[in-house]
Amino acid sequence: MEQRSTSITLLDVAEAAGVGESTVSRVLRDHGSFSEKTRARVMAAVETLGYVPNRIAGALASTGSPLVAIVVPSLSNIVFADVLRGVAQTLEAGRRQAVFAVSEYEPSREEALVAAMLAWRPAAVMLAGLEHAEGTRRMLRAAGCRIAELLDIDGTPQDLAVGFSNRTAGRVSALHMVQRGYRRIGYVGHDIGQDTRAGKRLAGFRETLAEAGLAPASEDIRAVRSSVGEGRIGLAALMARQPQLDAVYFSNDDMALGGYFHCLEAGIAVPGQLAIMGFNGLDIARHTPQPLTTIETPRDEIGRIAAQLVLDDAPPQTVDCGFRLVEGATV
């Protein structure tokens, strides 16, 4: 019950229960065979002593690793938080522990974090996207642990990839606007150097406009991280330059909401005067006066599936979780 400087070990429990160390270990892990009587005595001793197994020691002694490392670009963006949650939940059920770090969208930082993570000998390392520094890839390859790349399947995965095609999402968005009759479509986005997935959506969007025989979109690409404020500024800037636009595709919902708020304030009728489309399917975007037309992505599911594949030690594969076009009231 009370704490002690020299902690209680397996051996203490074994002595208290009058059994051997290995027996206690077997009972606690419910692995191997032992009698019901033994289990009861061991559990009683554990209870009495207030024993808490030391997983550090366990991890060192056993072969498989109980840790899974996750490096996300950001936590301000709810997208990664959702993925993280899915991963953590699934790992928890599998008796694994998630360790994480935030790269702030910097490849060099991601590299340093992956290096630090590998020192924990994780069963797997999970990263956002398929683009990584050469050093990151090399380390990962040499580490011999599983690698899961999330939220993107447009490219060549190292091992496991779970996500959806951002390029296709961009195409679908463009097509939706074209089909709805819009012809002068612009784009407002954030830094695609950092967020390569947004870059892929933009590429798909451009392709489809071209295929539809439309002029390349007027674009306002801001060299910063996405945010509602930047979306607002971006749309204002774009409209100042190209007032004839009838629709704008945004790099994601944060940016799109910014644009939408600009319209509300500037008295621009949506979608009559200007249609707006986002990406991600954020909860808040469903509850604006007019629900935002966007593409909903299965973030939680992506995290859960990736974690499950790691738990199952599944063979290398790419899982396309798809996405869903949400027809709101802004296009």
Add this chain to the structure above:
Amino acid sequence: MEQRSTSITLLDVAEAAGVGESTVSRVLRDHGSFSEKTRARVMAAVETLGYVPNRIAGALASTGSPLVAIVVPSLSNIVFADVLRGVAQTLEAGRRQAVFAVSEYEPSREEALVAAMLAWRPAAVMLAGLEHAEGTRRMLRAAGCRIAELLDIDGTPQDLAVGFSNRTAGRVSALHMVQRGYRRIGYVGHDIGQDTRAGKRLAGFRETLAEAGLAPASEDIRAVRSSVGEGRIGLAALMARQPQLDAVYFSNDDMALGGYFHCLEAGIAVPGQLAIMGFNGLDIARHTPQPLTTIETPRDEIGRIAAQLVLDDAPPQTVDCGFRLVEGATV
């Protein structure tokens, strides 16, 4: 360079560099003394072999723990993600590793997660708020590790507490509305059984209304987690019952934004016909057509300070990080 089944150990590096194990350990940790010549040889061997130290073994052998455990109620709520980021960043600089889990606002789950976390022998366990299951408190006390309770200082901390007074925040909000001349003030909130911090804000809010000689607020408290949609529904319900209200205090910005969107859609003038006030200071709430009047909380700072206190092994204390009233355009 290439991976091997039996991994490269300190001993391999020591032999390659022609020095002893302890010397390699000293060089890699930059701890103790060694010559520049030795460092160079060791580093060369590390490079050649592609050696990655095993932190699991290191943690087991050394006294202090490199891990810090964090259990947050949710990751959907950006508030906790912000705290998590602050913690992770600061720990990283201190060569510690964050491990985390999500309790989904369930005390029993928090208890189970804390138990699981303690098996990692963390240097500290960080939790949201001061209210925890009795079992959680007992385990934490017995564990003998540092405890940091975040985002709330209204109560009796176990060890470290870093946050702000939610009760005071509630009082300040009420006072602000009263001072602005509002007299028929309502409240729309989410489940305060789960989110005790929201409950404390509500308590402060009620106190101040009473002190101002105003009638108790009409309240619409929804027994669910906070969300924009619920805020919207909640305000609609409250206004249907109490159309004479001239201001509404929301349990947080998510709820408040929902209320604001309802007003935009229902044609209720804000703040002329109805004033709206939130809590948290979310980024998006700064960019709505009218910026939301709210209270901004230093979430990132709370995470950083808590992590720093743990790194410094500071004595038990409560740090009030305060909050800031943001005068938007909705009150």
Add this chain to the structure above:
DNA sequence: ATCGGTATTGGCAGCGCTGCCAACGTCACC
């Protein structure tokens, strides 16, 4: 009562690293 087979159990060698201590030179100084 004997025997093979199965269910339980204990002993102990590591897992890879750190912390401690003894053993080195190497100097400056007497």
Add this chain to the structure above:
DNA sequence: GGTGACGTTGGCAGCGCTGCCAATACCGAT
């Protein structure tokens, strides 16, 4: 030339647990 102090270094005993293997107990069948 002797001496103590200091900067370096290597050896090795654990940290607490798991995995392996041998030992023992127990069972029904012969």
